[in-house]
Amino acid sequence: MKIKFQLNGQPVEAEAPIDETLLDFLRNRLRITSVKKGCDLGECGTCTVLLNGKPVRSCLLLAVQIDGEDVTTIEGLSKDDNLNPIQEAFVKEYGFQCGFCTPGMILTTKALLDKNPDPSIEDIKIAFEGNLCRCTGYDQIIESVLRAAKLIKR
C-alpha cells in the first residue's frame, strides 16, 4: 500500500506492505538504521520513534498505520554535527556506552522534555520505564536528561 507521512519534517511517500512493522519499514526500506531492533516484541524500547511527538515502539506498529502522521527519528534532532542539546547532554554526561539503546533514550528524552521541561528524577524514571539499558546502570542517562533540561531552558 502506498503511504504518505511526515518524516523528520519532510514529506515521504513510499510503498509499504500491509503486514510490515514500522520498524522493518524504516530500517529496511528507508534505511533509517538508527531505529534498533532489540526484541521486536515491544519489550525493550530500542525501536522507539516519536509519532506526533509521542514515543512509540515502532516494532508494535504497522507501517501503514503512520499514513498521514508525523514521525520523528533521531535523524530529525540534529543537522550534521550540530548536536541538539539533548544529544550534547548525552555526550557530556556519558549517557551511553554500547549505544544500542541510545537513539531510543534520546527520543524518549525529547518527548519527555517537550511535555515537561523540568522533570524530577521520579518523572524521568516513569518516562524511561520501558527503555532497557544493559550497560549504564541508568544513572548517567538520568543525569543526561537533567542536563538536557537545563541546556534547553538556557
Add this chain to the structure above:
Amino acid sequence: MYQDYLGEVKKLLHGKDYKVVGKNVIRVDAIEKVTGRAKYTTDFIIENALIVRAVRSPYPHALIKKINKKPAFKIPGVVAVIIGDDIPGENQCGYYLDDQPLIATDKVRYIGDIVALVVAKDKESAWAGADAVEVKYEELPAVFDPKEALKGDFKIHNRKSPGDVKVIKGDVEQAFKECDVIVENIYKPGSQDHAYLETEAAIAIPEAQDGILVISTNQGPFRTRNAVARVLGKPQSQVRVITPYIGGGFGGKDTYGPIISSLAAVAAEITRQPAMIVHTRYDSFVYHFKRCPFEIRFKSGATKDGKLKAIEVDYLCDCGGYAAHVIGLLKRAAYHSTGVYEIPNCNVQGIAVYTNNLPVAAFNGFGNPQMLFAVESQMDLLAEKLNIDPVEFRLKNALVPGSRTGTNQLLDHSVGIKELISKVAKKADWVKKRSKQKRWQSETKKRGIGIGCSWHGCGTTGFKHDWAGASVILNPDGSVTYSTGIVEIGQGTITSHAMMVAETLGIPYEWVKVELNDTSRMPDSGETHAQRGAFIGGTAAVDAALKLRKKLNKLASEILKCDEDEITIEDGIAYSLNDASKKISFNDLVREMYQRGISPAEYGFIKARRGYPDPDTGQGDPYAAYTFGCTIAEVEIDIETGEVNVLRLYPGVAAGKILQPDVVRGQINGCAMLGLGYSLTEVVERENGKMVNPSFTDYLIPTIMDKPEIAEFISVEDEYKYSGYGAKGVGEIAFIATPLAVANAVYDAIGVRFYDLPISAEKVYFALKRK
C-alpha cells in the same frame, strides 16, 4: 622484555601532571552514537544478501540418523541446505577444546544444537525451509544434573569432563586441626543471560581472490577470523573480519561471535553470495550460551584471633553439551578461590562436567562471581562465629604488598584492597549502620547491610597466551592514525587508547583517530575480555607511541640543538625545558621525519607479564596483576512478599590509574546493575536444558525503576608499573562484588542465608515462612 611503562612515561613527561589521561574527554564514539549514525552489524544492509536459518535439534541428546534436505527445496527461495559434511574446511568450532562441530553430524548434545543451515532469498523462505528439513533422530538418555552426569552411565562425549583444575598449597588437613572455627557449606550460584540489547548477528561477503569478509557481533576479531578460516579451509590471510560497534557483549559475544560468524561464512562460501544470519530475541535467549552454573562445597577455617588458616573446596561446573568457554572460567574460579585474603593452606579441586544443558559462555566475572559468592558468604559466617565484625575480619586477612596468593604468586605492588575496604566501609558508615540497622525494623520491612570483596586477574588466565598489538602512524599534517584489535563493546576502551597515545606523544587527544576494527589492517590484539582491553591492549598502544616519542625527542634535540633529555612535547609543541624559545611544532617535526626517511609508523606488541601455573598444584603466576573491588549494599526486605529492595550501593575499586573517571563510573554502575540482576531477579528457567522464559517479560533484567542509589565510587589508584599509565582492568570487578554484598545484606536483614543465586522474592518468601 617487560618494561616499566609507568616509569618510562613519567620520565618522558618530566614528572608533570597528565594533560589527557585521567580526564573526562568526549568519547571517540560519542557523536556517532548520539546521532544514530553508529553502525552495528545489522545496520550494514547488503543488497540481496541471502538469509541463513539454522535447523536446530529439538532433543537434548540424540543420534542423527538421517537428514533429508529435499523438502526444503520445495520452498521457492531456498538456495542451499548445508549439513556438516558440506563444510569446506574442518567442521569444528570449539573454543579451547576441539569438541564442538559447527554443524552436528553424528549426534546432538543440547536442545538447539545445529544440524543444518537453510540459505534462502528471504527470511520467510529461510524459516519455512528450516522447518521443512527432515531430520531423523534416535533419542539417547539425557542428563541435566552434573553430579548425575558424573556418576551415571551417560556418554555425551567420550569423556565425562572436558577439564579440571587444582590449587594445592600447604597442609590443609593439619591446618584444619589448628582452627578454632570451621564453616562448611554447599553453594549453587546459577546461570544468567547476557541480555545485551543487540542480539547476535553476522554477515559474510565473498571478496576478491577467493577471500571472504565477515562483519559480525564479536569480541575477538582475530579469534573470529581464525575460526572462520578453519571451517572454510582457507589461510587466515584470506579471511577479513570487520567488527563494527557492538551493542553490548559482557563475554557472550566472545563465545558466540566466532560461531555465528562461521555460520554466515559457510553459507556465503558455499553459495558464493553474501549471506547473513541474525538471531531474534527468542533465538538469543534460547540458543546463545550463558553463564555457567556452579555447585561448590566450601570449607574454611580460622583461628580465634581471626586469622584464616585453610580452605578446602570442591566444585563442579555444569558446562552443558560442549566445553566452549568452561575451561578458562573453571581455572579462573580456582585461582581466585581464596578471595582477597591470604590463606596459607589450600586444597581446591574443580571439575567441568558435560551435561545436555545449553553450553556456557564467558560472562562478566568469568567464574569468579560464582566462586566469590561462596567465599564471601563463608567470610561472613566465620566472622559471625568468631564474633568479629565482618569488615574487621576482612581487614585482618586482606592481601597486602608482599602477600602470596593461593597460587603462591607474590604480589609485590599494586595491592590496594585493604585501603579500599576501609574507605568503602567509612563512606557507607558501616559501623553505625551495621549496629543501628538492627534497631530499624518495621512490622513489614527489615533492613540490612552487607559487604562483598572481589578480585579479578587482569588478562587471560595463565594456560593460554596473552599478547596484544597496536599500531600508531604519524601523518604529515601531525594527525595520528591509531589501530587496535580491541573491540568497542560499549566500555570506552578505544577512547582510553587514544588518550594514552596522545599523552605519550604530547599532542591533543583530538588529533588521534581510531581506525575501524578490521583484521586486514590492524594488529592482533587478542580478545576484548578478561579486563584486558585497557590493561594489555592499552599497553601495546603505549608501547607503540613510546617508540615514536623517543624518535621524536631525538629528532627535536637534533633540530633544536639541545640535549635529548631536555626535550618535552606538550599540546603539540616540542621545546627545550631549559630554553622555551627553542621549539618546533609537532607537525613540522613529523614532516621532518618523513623528509629524513625516519619511519613515522610503529607497531607495539606486548605480552602479559605472567606465567603458567603448574597443572598438578596450581602453583604459579596466572595473572600479571589483579584488580580489587569492594561493595557495600543496604537492602530492605518486604517480609510479606519476600521482595528484596536494594536501597543503596557503595562500590569501590582498586584498579590502578583511572584513565577516564566518568567512563569508569559508568562501567561500575552498569556492572552494579548487572550484578543486581544476578543477585535478585534473573532466573534462567530450564526444562530439559532449554530456557523456558525467553523474553524480557519473563526474564527480568533491571529497569530504571529497579535502580538503587549508587554512591560515587571509591577508587584506590594502586598503579601497576608494567602497564600503560599504571592502569588495571575495571570492566568486571564491580559486577563481581555486587551479589556478594547483597547476599550478605539479606542475611543481615532477616537472618536467613541463601546458598544459591539469584535470591528471588519467591525464595525469600518461602524461607521466611519456614523460619
